[in-house]
Amino acid sequence: MxxxxxxxxxxxxxxxxxxxxxQRTQRGPVSWLRHNLFSSPLNVALTIICVLFIxxxxxxxxxxxxxxxxxxxxxxxxxxxxAQHPTPGACFAFVRTWLSYFIYGFYPLxxxxxxxxxxxxxxxxxxxxxxxxxxxxxxxxxxxxxxLPILSFVLLSGLPAIGLTxxxxxxxxxxxxxxxxxxVGMVVSxxxxxxxxxxxxxxxxxxxxxxxxxxxxxxxxxxxxxxxxASVMLPLFVPERFAPDKLxxxxxxxxxxxxxxxxxxxxxxxxxxxxxxxxxxxxLGLTYWRxxxxxxxxxxxxxxxxxxxxxxxxxxxxTTLVFVVGIFDLxxxxxxxxxDAKWATPTTSIAGYAFAxxxxxxxxxxxxxxxxxxxxxxxxxxxx
Amino acid sequence: MENRPxxxxxxVSRQDVAVEIIALNKxxxxxxxxxxxxxxxxxxxxxxxxxxxxxxxxxxxxxxNRLEDWQTGRVIxxxxxxxxxPKQILAVRRDVGMVFQQFNLFPHLTVLENCTLAxxxxxxxxxxxxEALAMKYLERVRIPDQAQKYPARLSGGxxxxxxxxxALCMNPNIMLFDEPTSALDPEMVKEVLDTMxxxxxxxxTMLVVSHEMGFARQVADRVIFMADGQIIEVxxxxxxxxxxxxERTKMFLQQILQ
Numbered sequence: 001m002x003x004x005x006x007x008x009x010x011x012x013x014x015x016x017x018x019x020x021x022x023q024r025t026q027r028g029p030v031s032w033l034r035h036n037l038f039s040s041p042l043n044v045a046l047t048i049i050c051v052l053f054i055x056x057x058x059x060x061x062x063x064x065x066x067x068x069x070x071x072x073x074x075x076x077x078x079x080x081x082x083a084q085h086p087t088p089g090a091c092f093a094f095v096r097t098w099l100s101y102f103i104y105g106f107y108p109l110x111x112x113x114x115x116x117x118x119x120x121x122x123x124x125x126x127x128x129x130x131x132x133x134x135x136x137x138x139x140x141x142x143x144x145x146x147x148l149p150i151l152s153f154v155l156l157s158g159l160p161a162i163g164l165t166x167x168x169x170x171x172x173x174x175x176x177x178x179x180x181x182x183x184v185g186m187v188v189s190x191x192x193x194x195x196x197x198x199x200x201x202x203x204x205x206x207x208x209x210x211x212x213x214x215x216x217x218x219x220x221x222x223x224x225x226x227x228x229x230a231s232v233m234l235p236l237f238v239p240e241r242f243a244p245d246k247l248x249x250x251x252x253x254x255x256x257x258x259x260x261x262x263x264x265x266x267x268x269x270x271x272x273x274x275x276x277x278x279x280x281x282x283x284l285g286l287t288y289w290r291x292x293x294x295x296x297x298x299x300x301x302x303x304x305x306x307x308x309x310x311x312x313x314x315x316x317x318x319t320t321l322v323f324v325v326g327i328f329d330l331x332x333x334x335x336x337x338x339x340d341a342k343w344a345t346p347t348t349s350i351a352g353y354a355f356a357x358x359x360x361x362x363x364x365x366x367x368x369x370x371x372x373x374x375x376x377x378x379x380x381x382x383x384x
Numbered sequence: 385m386e387n388r389p390x391x392x393x394x395x396v397s398r399q400d401v402a403v404e405i406i407a408l409n410k411x412x413x414x415x416x417x418x419x420x421x422x423x424x425x426x427x428x429x430x431x432x433x434x435x436x437x438x439x440x441x442x443x444x445x446x447x448x449n450r451l452e453d454w455q456t457g458r459v460i461x462x463x464x465x466x467x468x469x470p471k472q473i474l475a476v477r478r479d480v481g482m483v484f485q486q487f488n489l490f491p492h493l494t495v496l497e498n499c500t501l502a503x504x505x506x507x508x509x510x511x512x513x514x515e516a517l518a519m520k521y522l523e524r525v526r527i528p529d530q531a532q533k534y535p536a537r538l539s540g541g542x543x544x545x546x547x548x549x550x551a552l553c554m555n556p557n558i559m560l561f562d563e564p565t566s567a568l569d570p571e572m573v574k575e576v577l578d579t580m581x582x583x584x585x586x587x588x589t590m591l592v593v594s595h596e597m598g599f600a601r602q603v604a605d606r607v608i609f610m611a612d613g614q615i616i617e618v619x620x621x622x623x624x625x626x627x628x629x630x631e632r633t634k635m636f637l638q639q640i641l642q
Contacts, residue, residue: 274486274488277488277490281490282477283449283480283484283551284477284550285474285478286505286506287470287474294501294505295490295501
C-alpha cells in the first residue's frame, strides 16, 4: 500500500538558512523566580518550607553569634547577664584571651616566632605547589617534600647546635599540632597510598598480598584503635628511652591510617584508566615505573582528584582524635581552656566550639574550593 | 621438513629476517587461540593479515611485541628472542612500533608531547631533538599544525595519524597495525590508509591486521588469512583475491566482497 500525498518525490533545498544567534529566553528576576522556585506545586511547597525553615533558624543564630556576642572583656563578668545585656551571646572575649594558647599550646613564649615562621614556610610551599600558574613547580615540589619537612623539624623541635633551643613536643599544642598532624598525614599518605595501590594491582603475588593485608587490616580498624596501639603498645616492645616521641607515634599512626585509605582512592583512579593506555605505553618501550609516572598516574590522579581531596578533608577532621592519646590539638586546647574558672559562663564553651568549627570549616572548604577550581580548569582544557 | 606454510621466498638469508615465529601456541584458559603458528617475515615485507573476528589475528600481532605472552613456541624479532627477560622485551618494543584500533593516544599530553615522550624517556634524546623529530613525522602525516592541541580536540582520522607519527618517532624497524581503520568514521578511513601507503613505499617492515582489501591489493607483498587460531592460507595479493585455494578463504572473501 502506498500513501497518497501531494509531496513530490524529490526535494531540493532552494533557500540557504544562514547561521543565526540562539533565541533569547526570558530574562529578569521575575522570570528566574518563576522558573526556579515556583515552577510546579511541589516546587512552590518546597520553596515555602525552606523559607520558613531559614526564617526560624537563622535569626536566633545571628543574634547569638553576632549581635549579642561579647567580643571584649577581661573575665567572666563581661559575658554574664546584667542589666545592659539581659541575654548575652557567645563569649568571644574568652576566645580572644586564650587565642595564643589555641594557636601555640604551651610552646615557650619567646620561641613562638619559630612557629610563625613555620606557618609562613608552609603557606609559601602550599601556594607554590598548588598554584597551577606558579613558576618552576618542580622546584616547588622539591621544596615542599624535601626542604620543608627538614626545615619544619629543625624550626619546631629545635637544634641547639645552631642556637635553637629544643622544645619537647609535649609543649606543642593547638592549631600548630593540628596543622602538623594533618600536613604530615597528607604528605605521607599520598606517595604511600600510590605505592600501596600499585602494589595491590601488581602481578607479583607477594607484593600484592602484602599490600592487600596492610590495606585491609588498617581499613578494618578504627583510627582511635590505631592511635591507641601506636601510643600504648609500642612502648611495650621498645624500652622507654628508645621509644619514639609521643607526637611522632601519633603521626605514624595517622600516616599509616591515611595511606590505607588513600591507596583505595588511588586504586579507583587506576582502574578508570583504559587498558589501551597501558598497552600503548608498553608498546613504546617504557619501563613499568616510567609508564606509571608519565602515562597512567597523571590520568588516574586527575580522575580521582575529588576523591583525594575528600579523603584529605576527612583526614583533616580526623586529626582531632589524637587527643585520646594525650596530644593537645586545637580541640583539646579548647577543651582545656573552657574549664578555666575565670571564664566560667553559660556561653563560654559555645564560643570555643564555634571558633573550632570556623577554623575547621575554613580549612576544609578551602580544600574543597581548590579541588573544584582545578577540576574546572582541567575540564576547560579539554584534556579528559 | 615440517609443514611451514608461511615461509618467505627461499632466497632470504637470516639477516634479512625481521620476524620469525616458530610453532607458537597460546591458550586463553581452555580456549586455544593460537594454534601452531609458523611465520617468517622478511625485512621490508608488507604483510596484511585478514580473517573473521575471533580468529586470532590481533593476538598474533600482539605476540610480536609481547603485549601478549604465550605457552609454547618461539618468537624472534630483529634477531632478539622474546623470553621472560624484561630487557629483551624492552629491546624489542623499542624496535617495533604499534598502532592500535582505538588510537590510544595519551589524553593528558599534547600531540607533540605524545610524540616526544618515548624518544625522550626511552631513547634519552634531548628535548629539542625529540621535538624536531616529532615535527618531521607530524609533517609526514600532514598534521604539523595540530602539534600543540590535545588529542580530544582532533578527529578520529587525525588522532590515528598522530598515533602513527608517535610510533615512527622511535624509528622502528617494524610497524604493527592492529585494525587501524576499524574505529574510524567512513570518510576518515582514506586519510589514514593514504598515510600507510606512503609509509609502505619507504621500505619499512609492516604487519597490518585489516579488512581493507583495497589496501591489501595495493601494498601487500603477502596476504595471510587466519581463522580459528590458525594460518589457513598465505599468498600474494593478486592470487589470494583472484584464486583463493582453501574453502574457508573462499567463503570469507565471498562474504566481505559481497
